[in-house]
Amino acid sequence: MAHATGSQALEHRDGLMVAKGAEGLSPEELFREYYRSCCRFVYLVLGDSGDAEDVVMEVFGRVLGGRTRAQVVNAPYLHKAVINEARSLLRRRRTLARILPRLHRETNVTDRIPPIEEADRVLGALRKLPVGQRAAVSLRYYGGFSDREIAERLGCSVGSVKSQLHKARAKLVREFSLDDSDDNFPKR
DSSP: OOEETEEEEEEETTTTTEGGGGOOOOOOHHHHHHHHHHHHHHHHSOOHHHHHHHHHHHHHHHTTTTTOOOOOOHHHHHHHHHHHHHHHHHHHHHHHHHOOOOOOHHGGGGGOOHHHHHHHHHHHHHHSSSSHHHHHIIIIIIOOOOOOHHHHHHHHHHHHHHHHHHHHHHHHHHHHHHHHHHHOOOOO
C-alpha cells in the first residue's frame, strides 16, 4: 500500500511507513544499512562507544518495535532520533552530576564504608546469611533503621526483626570468631 506526502512516496512495510525508492528499506534493511553509521555519528557526540551503541539500540528498538509515531523512517529520521536520544542521555547525566554531590554530602556514605579488605570479608560473611537476616543486618547497620522501621520495610513483625538480627549476629560472631563483648562488634 503506497501513500504520497508532499513529494515523497511512502509505503507500509512491516508495520512502518517507509520512504519508497532509495530509502525504501524494510526495518531489517534499515538496521543493517544505518546501525554502524548511527553509532559512529553518536560516538562523536558522546565520546564513548558503549554509550553510543546503547543510544542507537534504544532508537532502533523503538523504531523496529513499532513504539514510534514516525510517519517516515529513513536516514534523516534515524539521525535525528539518535541525536535526540544522545541529548537526553547527556541531560540526565548533567542532572545527576548536579544532584549526586549534594546527596553525597547529605548522606555522608563514605564515613560508613570500611577499608576494601575488611569490606570484602564482611560482604562474604553477609552473603552466607539467609536473605531475611542479610536484609535486617543491612537495614540496621548500614541503613541505621530501628527495629520498627526495619519491620515496616520488610513487612514483618518487630519480634521477627529482633529474632533475625539475633541469629545473624550469632552467625557473624562465629564467622569472625568474635566475642560478643568485642568492641569491634556493632551493638544497637
